Amino acid sequence: xxxxxxxxxxxxxxxxxxxxxxxxxxxxxxxxxxxxxxxxxxxxxxxxxxxxxxxxxxxxxxxxxxxxxxxxxxxxxxxxxxxxxxxxxxxxxxxxxxxxxxxxxxxxxxxxxxxxxxxxxxxxxxxxxxxxxxxxxxxxxxxxxxxxxxxxxxxxxxxxxxxxxxxxxxxxxxxxxxxxxxxxxxxxxxxxxxxxxxxxxxxxxxxxxxxxxxxxxxxxxxxxxxxxxxxxxxxxxxxxxxxxxxxxxxxxxxxxxxxxxxxxxxxxxxxxxxxxxxxxxxxxxxxxxxxxxxxxxxxxxxxxxxxxxxxxxxxxxxxxxxxxxxxxxxxxxxxxxxxxxxxxxxxxxxxxxxxxxxxxxxxxxxxxxxxxxxxxxxxxxxxxxx
Amino acid sequence: xxxxxxxxxxxxxxxxxxxxxxxxxxxxxxxxxxxxxxxxxxxxxxxxxxxxxxxxxxxxxxxxxxxxxxxxxxxxxxxxxxxxxxxxxxxxxxxxxxxxxxxxxxxxxxxxxxxxxxxxxxxxxxxxxxxxxxxxxxxxxxxxxxxxxxxxxxxxxxxxxxxxxxxxxxxxxxxxxxxxxxxxxxxxxxxxxxxxxxxxxxxxxxxxxxxxxxxxxxxxxxxxxxxxxxxxxxxxxxxxxxxxxxxxxxxxxxxxxxxxxxxxxxxxxxxxxxxxxxxxxxxxxxxxxxxxxxxxxxxxxxxxxxxxxxxxxxxxxxxxxxxxxxxxxxxxxxxxxxxxxxxxxxxxxxxxxxxxxxxxxxxxxxxxxxxxxxxxxxxxxxxxxx
Numbered sequence: 001x002x003x004x005x006x007x008x009x010x011x012x013x014x015x016x017x018x019x020x021x022x023x024x025x026x027x028x029x030x031x032x033x034x035x036x037x038x039x040x041x042x043x044x045x046x047x048x049x050x051x052x053x054x055x056x057x058x059x060x061x062x063x064x065x066x067x068x069x070x071x072x073x074x075x076x077x078x079x080x081x082x083x084x085x086x087x088x089x090x091x092x093x094x095x096x097x098x099x100x101x102x103x104x105x106x107x108x109x110x111x112x113x114x115x116x117x118x119x120x121x122x123x124x125x126x127x128x129x130x131x132x133x134x135x136x137x138x139x140x141x142x143x144x145x146x147x148x149x150x151x152x153x154x155x156x157x158x159x160x161x162x163x164x165x166x167x168x169x170x171x172x173x174x175x176x177x178x179x180x181x182x183x184x185x186x187x188x189x190x191x192x193x194x195x196x197x198x199x200x201x202x203x204x205x206x207x208x209x210x211x212x213x214x215x216x217x218x219x220x221x222x223x224x225x226x227x228x229x230x231x232x233x234x235x236x237x238x239x240x241x242x243x244x245x246x247x248x249x250x251x252x253x254x255x256x257x258x259x260x261x262x263x264x265x266x267x268x269x270x271x272x273x274x275x276x277x278x279x280x281x282x283x284x285x286x287x288x289x290x291x292x293x294x295x296x297x298x299x300x301x302x303x304x305x306x307x308x309x310x311x312x313x314x315x316x317x318x319x320x321x322x323x324x325x326x327x328x329x330x331x332x333x334x335x336x337x338x339x340x341x342x343x344x345x346x347x348x349x350x351x352x353x354x355x356x357x358x359x360x361x362x363x364x365x366x367x368x369x370x371x372x373x374x375x376x377x378x379x380x381x382x383x384x385x386x
Numbered sequence: 387x388x389x390x391x392x393x394x395x396x397x398x399x400x401x402x403x404x405x406x407x408x409x410x411x412x413x414x415x416x417x418x419x420x421x422x423x424x425x426x427x428x429x430x431x432x433x434x435x436x437x438x439x440x441x442x443x444x445x446x447x448x449x450x451x452x453x454x455x456x457x458x459x460x461x462x463x464x465x466x467x468x469x470x471x472x473x474x475x476x477x478x479x480x481x482x483x484x485x486x487x488x489x490x491x492x493x494x495x496x497x498x499x500x501x502x503x504x505x506x507x508x509x510x511x512x513x514x515x516x517x518x519x520x521x522x523x524x525x526x527x528x529x530x531x532x533x534x535x536x537x538x539x540x541x542x543x544x545x546x547x548x549x550x551x552x553x554x555x556x557x558x559x560x561x562x563x564x565x566x567x568x569x570x571x572x573x574x575x576x577x578x579x580x581x582x583x584x585x586x587x588x589x590x591x592x593x594x595x596x597x598x599x600x601x602x603x604x605x606x607x608x609x610x611x612x613x614x615x616x617x618x619x620x621x622x623x624x625x626x627x628x629x630x631x632x633x634x635x636x637x638x639x640x641x642x643x644x645x646x647x648x649x650x651x652x653x654x655x656x657x658x659x660x661x662x663x664x665x666x667x668x669x670x671x672x673x674x675x676x677x678x679x680x681x682x683x684x685x686x687x688x689x690x691x692x693x694x695x696x697x698x699x700x701x702x703x704x705x706x707x708x709x710x711x712x713x714x715x716x717x718x719x720x721x722x723x724x725x726x727x728x729x730x731x732x733x734x735x736x737x738x739x740x741x742x743x744x745x746x747x748x749x750x751x752x753x754x755x756x757x758x759x760x761x762x763x764x765x766x767x768x769x770x771x772x
């Protein structure tokens with residue numbers, strides 16, 4: 001097991017009708033800005049629940065944060081925060097709204113020149129305005145971690161930030177919110193959380209027996225609940241397990257003491273930036289090719305994954321590993337998620353070169369758990385996804 | 387899944403030679419009291435590592451905290467803390483030293499009459515002097531939770547306390563400390579952590595699929611590493627998995643959204659108070675009888691446990707459950723731990739009545755996950771352990 005430092009101070013408030021407890025968690029003196037996305041919270045009742053819970057507070061709101069939170073929109077929100085002397089941010093939404101709120105919490109206290117530098121500098125964020133979340137879409141784990149990803153349309157970039165100041169003060173997880181999520185987004189949430197686990201698990205063995213089993217526990221649970229929640233999102237039992245699995249998939253716990261990959265995300269982000277493909281679907285496109293391409297260095301963990309998750313016991317280590325990759329692709333297909341880039345765009349030719357060139361320009365010369373995948377490898381993997 | 391609130395702000399610093407990082411974690415102005423037990427840290431080098439790491443600090447020390455931290459000794463430590471104007475407590479030891487330190491951190495800021503009332507009032511502790519730990523004996527999970535147990539010889543009592551102020555600021559976990567732990571104590575640590583998981587897992591199903599799998603992951607890992615760590619405590623791979631499993635067994639995570647039992651501990655504590663039997667061994671004595679006695683209400687989870695942990699697939703639900711209990715007893719025996727009270731004392735006759743009477747006097751009229759075990763049930767369970 002590798003050495004590690006682990007601290008996660010976010011308070012999770014989980015269960016039916018917990019949004020009503022919002023007021024207990026925010027200091028009374030705060031001037032609160034509610035941030036949300038496209039407005040679905042107004043039709044599904046969550047907006048009303050939040051407003052009622054915060055009736056005694058000085059509250060303003062900023063809607064319209066798009067999926068893959070867009071820098072220019074966030075800059076408008078930042079101006080709003082500053083001109084209205086907001087002191088507490090409350091994200092009501094999914095990963096995009098929470099990630100956008102994290103960026104704003106850092107940007108609001110940033111003393112550098114352009115807030116974009118928070119993303120390009122890749123320095124940990126140590127100072128941020130206090131914020132919290134009401135999660136409306138299980139998927140990214142942003143509600144209990146200190147990471148965020150922001151997109152900038154004008155440069156077609158999607159960059160990550162993180163730091164100890166970016167943990168939400170608290171997050172409210174009411175599995176009842178899932179009943180109003182469209183099937184497509186539930187499928188995305190399942191695939192996203194599943195791939196988060198793979199990024200922290202399909203690397204190489206470090207004798208981290210417990211972390212491996214925790215990772216497998218999340219994968220098994222996502223597989224177990226996925227047909228139930230796809231069929232009936234008002235199934236509270238399935239919804240609560242889906243929601244908690246998504247949070248645990250990326251709250252830092254399963255990555256302690258083990259290597260992490262994140263190459264699937266690095267490549268996937270480019271597909272979203274280039275073609276606007278849903279984040280989770282880009283992961284499902286990249287993952288199978290990535291694991292096949294890296295068979296030599298990942299086969300031990302791939303074979304363990306095949307055995308423990310899909311009960312694949314036949315064949316040698318490579319055969320099990322390959323069968324595990326096929327089973328992964330089949331799992332994505334059960335969610336209605338296609339795993340070839342050509343299923344999403346006709347303009348896929350040349351994508352490998354574009355992404356490879358971007359990685360070179362950014363100095364991303366070695367990605368993956370060993371830092372060994374150079375832009376040429378990236379091009380080959382992306383080409384395998386066509 | 388039941389609703390829950392979860393927050394665990396303790397920072398874990400895990401790995402080889404991490405004690406050297408102590409100074410980075412304690413504010414420079416603090417006046418530090420190092421608390422320890424019988425002095426084994428002086429012979430195994432841990433004391434020296436701590437002293438070197440804190441060379442620049444104003445440090446005092448208080449040794450001699452006994453196993454099952456004794457109230458009268460702690461009252462001496464409290465007097466020492468107050469007369470020396472200590473501001474930060476550093477427990478260097480196992481669960482007893484950390485629990486004693488937790489009591490002291492609460493007692494140092496307690497404004498009631500007698501600090502004993504912290505234990506008898508059963509109110510959550512909201513105010514405590516900051517403290518941290520260097521863990522020398524994996525077992526209790528005290529290094530990453532907010533609970534503690536204190537013993538009082540004069541009244542033969544062993545009482546628990548907890549509260550959000552009782553999380554350590556940080557805990558340093560260096561698996562290398564395990565190489566100098568006597569075999570008996572390693573066995574105790576394994577049995578203690580194993581039973582902690584059982585208390586949070588062998589109750590009744592609440593469709594908490596992920597929590598169940600996490601609990602099973604810890605049990606499987608403890609079983610996997612136990613022969614290795616018993617044979618060779620300097621086996622770093624086994625030691626690191628043993629250590630992290632003990633922490634995860636009782637840091638609050640696996641109990642979220644599920645019922646908890648803790649009747650095994652309630653009864654076990656009395657056996658320690660009455661006969662001085664090692665804490666972990668009292669759990670191994672009580673557990674099999676407790677689960678047999680409560681077969682009717684626990685059989686679903688017992689059967690799942692038997693299947694998933696011991697691969698018991700034959701028989702109906704009760705038969706699997708019983709086989710699971712037998713396998714548990716057999717696991718304790720592999721650790722050299724006896725599971726009958728008569729193996730520890732000749733004076734076992736009448737114990738059932740004594741414990742039952744104590745529970746009645748304390749008003750503990752319904753224990754276990756359903757609050758349904760009354761003092762008569764307790765007497766019957768304890769009698770089954772003879």
